[in-house]
Ligand SMILES: Nc1ncnc2c1ncn2[C@@H]1O[C@H](COP(=O)(O)OP(=O)(O)OP(=O)(O)O)[C@@H](O)[C@H]1O
């Protein structure tokens with residue numbers, strides 16, 4: 001193994017190949033919408049999808065940031081399951097954008113190798129279309145985070161990032177953006193201000209209400225539109241949903 005394989009810096013990852021993952025099956029149980037599409041958890045993600053669809057006057061928030069107050073609350077798993085349930089609708093194509101440049105995990109949950117992605121696009125080394133990869137899930141594509149840059153927040157807050165989201169939005173029905181925890185770094189707030197809506201994932205019994213409220217306030221103070229909270233109960237075989245505004 002080359003000595004830089006495990007590092008996020010250095011020469012980075014190989015270029016993305018758009019179709020190389022088309023036949024890679026999704027094996028992780030957390031991706032319930034694929035693993036157990038008839039099950040209760042998948043059904044709850046469809047309910048989440050329906051709520052999101054019905055919230056905006058034009059029928060949908062097309063660009064959605066998924067974040068949480070603190071790490072490990074279930075953002076990436078929620079982003080992926082939401083994308084799958086959106087793409088179950090006829091004619092819908094969803095892109096999952098991994099904008100967690102600190103600890104990216106979209107590729108990991110899908111069993112895919114790390115490749116160049118958002119970081120290289122923002123650095124002008126890759127076109128958007130070169131960074132978009134098909135998956136084995138019908139209607140779901142991804143753009144990985146790419147090689148970890150020195151200054152993720154600066155890149156994510158740039159006009160170039162706005163242009164990337166707008167371009168992706170034009171070519172997909174939905175863009176679901178996975179981010180780092182909002183209380184740790186400003187990335188989620190920056191991205192939230194560029195997206196149509198923000199979904200705040202809350203792990204039941206682990207995150208203090210105070211932190212959730214503070215995160216909510218911070219996201220909105222920076223111009224974000226918090227659509228609601230999605231409750232994850234890691235101890236239960238199902239996922240709760242509290243979709244009341246605020
Ligand atoms: N709906 C769920 N029900 C039960 N467990 C879940 C659910 N969603 C996520 N988990 C578990 O919680 C853990 C964290 O999930 P995930 O990686 O999605 O969190 P995250 O918020 O993206 O973390 P990070 O802040 O590190 O990016 C994983 O072990 C995952 O299996």
Ligand SMILES: [Mg+2]
Pocket residue numbers: 075076077100105178179
């Ligand atoms: Mg994550």
